[in-house]
Amino acid sequence: MFEYDFMRTAFAASGAAAVLAGAVGYFLVLRGQTFAGHALSHVGFTGAAGAALFGLSPVAGMLGFTLLAGVGMGFFGEKLAERDVAVGMVLSLALGLGLLFLHFYTSAATQATALLFGNVLGVDRTALLILVALSAGSLLALAAIYRPLVFATLQGDLAEARGVPIRLVSVLFLAVVALAVAESAQIVGVLLVFTLMVGPAASAQNFTRRLAPGVLVSAALALAQAWGGLTLAYQTDWPTSFWITALSGAVYLMSLGAPRLAR
């Protein structure tokens, strides 16, 4: 399957997005902010649909909107990002607004499907370069805030007392989450961002008790699931996003039995 240019591009693009999603997702799960991550993807949908309506690049619209929303969530404090009802309202409002944009944007159907469920085989060379560069930059940023992020996540009150700028850490983290969401949305779509950002992370936390290895396992699982999904899609001609979600779900189910084995 590697003789096709679009397959090579798809492997590279999904790989770049998956590694970032797996690593970022680990902390998202650890911080109990998975729902906030989900909401960011819906905000991204609005951004992409709005950008398309105004003749701009949907990818740029999605990146801009998720980044703005992520930073905003960080500024309003950890409490907001963890408040289910508020997040849920933002989420549905964003999705509804995106729907309205698509309504006015006439060539809606394919565009909407691509946004909602992803279209990794449609990634072109320019988009790939952007994905890889963003992924590398985001991973570097995540590594740079790793220590304060872990401390603030595990023991917020103690971290605050020891002088860790909790609010800044939260803003920076959600900015990285926003980038990871925008990337994942291009692979598996807005509605299935969870499959790359939460599935591998939750599985990893069942497989290993340790922190840094957990991040690596999460990234590795996300990568394996993305590439496995692509391979299976190539063999079966079923949608890539379906196969990635199926693998993600299967691995998570397996991981539920893992802690007992590890002891």
Place this chain on the structure above:
Amino acid sequence: MSALSFDNVVLRLGGRTILDGASFAVEEGEFIGVLGANGAGKTTMMRAALGLIAATSGRIDVLGKPAARGAPSVGYMPQNRGAVGGLRLTGHDIVVSAAMGARFGFHRVTREVRAEVGRVLELVGASGLAARPLDELSGGERQRLLLSQALLGGPRLLLLDEPLISLDPAHQAGVVEIARRLRDELGIAILFSAHELNPLVNAIDRVLYLGAGAAVIGKVDEVVTGPVLSRLYGADIEVVRVKNRIFVMAGEVELERDAHRHEDHAHAHV
């Protein structure tokens, strides 16, 4: 120089006045039991000493300097332990994360950090526990591990917020004993808040009682008396002593014990 001094401090929190012109001083090397009714301001007082809450008026000094967030001379054990309890991380991971937690950028765990983590674990007798996941430790063992973090960086003042909460009596005695040993071996000042006086009464040097916006510090025999506590609780209080134990009674009700039970009840529902 006092380890901690409050001079005519007014503290307000969300429209409520917690301390209203409170003054007290804790000397270096003193072990102080901090008591008072629920909501009397034990946690708020500690957070103000850490520089997390600014005093509306008055002056808070820590070792001769104004209270400031992140001061390395102060160690802290918060009452809310964070997400740590539910995670499957080893004690070593947790203490390392606290030791490295203030550093942005790319940092490996250095030999110095390892040595410091080893030192604080040794101080609380938790060296043998650190390799195990936190959720496999007993309540008392976990408390010791979390306590070790307060000693990182060699503070001269320790603020321990309710370290005895949800521990059985045997483990309570163990934690109090560690605090006393830390005072003796390191000569540091310790503020140790609790619901009940009895687990602390034989270990502490003095007691700091908070209530009705005021703070009273002194020997247990001077402070834990009917007249003083009646003023702090704003109710008629009788202090009953049976052998070495002290019971604070309001009419027929034993106050501190009830406060504790109430708290446990609340926890069960959260």
